[in-house]
Amino acid sequence: MAPAPTPARNPAAPLDLDRVAALRRADLLTMIHLAKSGHVGGSLSSVDILTALYYDVLDVRPDEPRWPGRDRFVLSKGHSVEGLLCILADRGFFPRAELATYCRYGSRLIGHPSVKVPGIELCTGALGHGLPAGVGMALGAKRTGQTWRTYVLMGDGEQAEGSVWEAAMAAAAHKLDNLVGILDRNRLQISGPTEQVMPLENLADKWRAFGWEVVRVNGHDIPALIAALRGAPCRPGAPTLVLADTTKGRGVKLMENAVKWHHGVPSKEQLAEALADLGVGEVSF
Amino acid sequence: MGAPCRQAYSETLLAIARQDPTVFVVCSDSSGSAMLGDFAAQLPGQFVEAGIAEQDAVGIGAGLANAGLKPFVTGPACFYSMRSAEQVKVDVAYSHSNVKVVGISGGVSYGALGTSHHSLQDIATMCAIPDLAVVLPADAWQTARMTESLVAYDGPVYVRMGRNAVPDVYGPGGVSGRTDPFVLGKANLLLEGDDVLVVSAGEALHAAYVGATLLRERGISAAVLDLASIMPLDEGAVLAAAARVRAVVTVEEHSVHGGIGSLVASLLAERAPRRMRRIAFPRENLVTGTGAEVFVHYGLTPENVAAQGEALLREVDAAGGAGAGAR
Secondary structure, eight states: OOOOOOOOOOTTSOOOHHHHHHHHHHHHHHHHHHHTOOOHHHHHHHHHHHHHIIIIIOOOOTTSTTOTTOOEEEESSGGGHHHHHHHHHHHTSSOGGGGGGTTOTTOSOOSSOOTTSTTOOSOOOSTTOHHHHHHHHHHHHHHTTOOOOEEEEEESGGGGSHHHHHHHHHHHHTTOTTEEEEEEEOOEETTEEHHHHSOOOOHHHHHHHTTOEEEEEETTOHHHHHHHHHHOOSSTTOOEEEEEEOOTTTTOTTTTTOGGGSSOOOOHHHHHHHHHHHTOOOOOO | OOOBHHHHHHHHHHHHHHHOTTEEEEESSOTTTTTOHHHHHHOGGGEEEOOSOHHHHHHHHHHHHHTTOEEEEEEEHHHHTTTTHHHIIIIIIITTOOOEEEEESOBTTTGGGOGGGOBOSHHHHHHTSTTOEEEOOOSHHHHHHHHHHHHHOOSOEEEEOOSSBOOOSBSTTSSSOBOOOOOTTOOEEEEOOSSEEEEEOGGGHHHHHHHHHHHHHTTOOEEEEEOSEEESOOHHHHHHHHHTOSEEEEEEEEESSSSHHHHHHHHHHHHSOOEEEEEEEOSSOOOSSOHHHHHHHTTOSHHHHHHHHHHHHHHHHHHTSTTGGGO
């Protein structure tokens, strides 16, 4: 039985966001299974962050995706597009049925974020591009006296890209307290643990040294994520980094902390096992 | 000698930006070399310093465009066309961001500073990126018209212009005296002719034009086509001008691979073959010298344009006329 799409946000009747996140995990795994293509691990690790953003924090209008006053979100770790697409569809940016076309011939839903999809601000996929663009967005808002905010979700392997740090410097220099970076710290990248491939620590110290305020949270604790994201800026004039400790493959035992599930396609049996872990029935689009 | 293109660009952009607060400049420690110091001083709210970080500067440009602004990301062409090529491809062109990436001191403008500072691969790189317009103004007059036109154009563009004062081709004081408006995707046929067509754009256009006049003084009917916008390429103008002549010479401040010569040769090979000569820089690290000396060394001179045109016509006529080699 297909789970019902999540109702539109209604402050009078708060959603069970953990349940919403489980449903979106089920969606994305099913989508990847159907497409026979996708990045499983990093999508699962970032679903709770995206849920906090799209079901609570972001002021966006699914029926008017280019509304000038919207908050901006950039998925700099573009390979985790599956979770974002499932959430955008559920929020009504485009029909949920379209998720069945993911990576199919002629589809606008491709393996990385594309501006052809309503609700997506920037084509990403080449790492280290999201934060510089986020700096431009936040700077544009500041210079024109607008109050919307910019949020950029980065991966941890991505932290090795030099352009991340160019943008980190610029954000502090331009006092962009309307910019929030989020780091999905799942500690694994495609060829192994981040600390083996290219040691990143101490990340909190590095970001602080670049002039950012750093808030460390459990990246699967949705209320904590919402509090951190809504709590920014922590200091006037300073950009905020929400350092979210996560588990790659979160929610599916088979995939948790398993390097090989960076990308991978669950078989029919593995999908059933995953949905059982999530407590979600069979998904249809 | 006219003014440098970068000066015409900065003065025109500043005048427009005073009236249009959405016009922004992003620099990478390049406001001096881009002659944008006045812009930064007079319109600090519309000027963004990114530091020596071209990748970041182009990304910031894409973000500013997303916020509804019209950024002109400006700095040395050598760096913007290579170091930040991926940002131009993904953040600007693929994302269809309204960003103008303006490469100044392009080609061999930096002269003896060497290959690191030359941009002789930028036409090849940028023309292969979908949805990105590529523009090379020839002189100060055309640069001013181009700048006005690009402010009004909503889409991604790469512009390359030079550093040094160059003789005017356009305008009342220009060698052609022409005052064509700048229209993206439109070439200007500056001289009509029936023997040889000289195709050029950017700061090599002056040598191309004067070379054609030398040919005309020798009784050869030489045409001159200024592409102005390399991409979109005005294919109709190239084909129409080429249809009238027996030979085509291209003149450009770029590698012989992937530039104007390659674009014209590909088009003609498919549609209307003509014997060609490509005057451009060889695929090697160039001789040391000023930009002007380097132009002379590799034959980007009126005399060589005329000599190559004459020699090519002799070859074509000896072989039995236009397109003979392809028939």
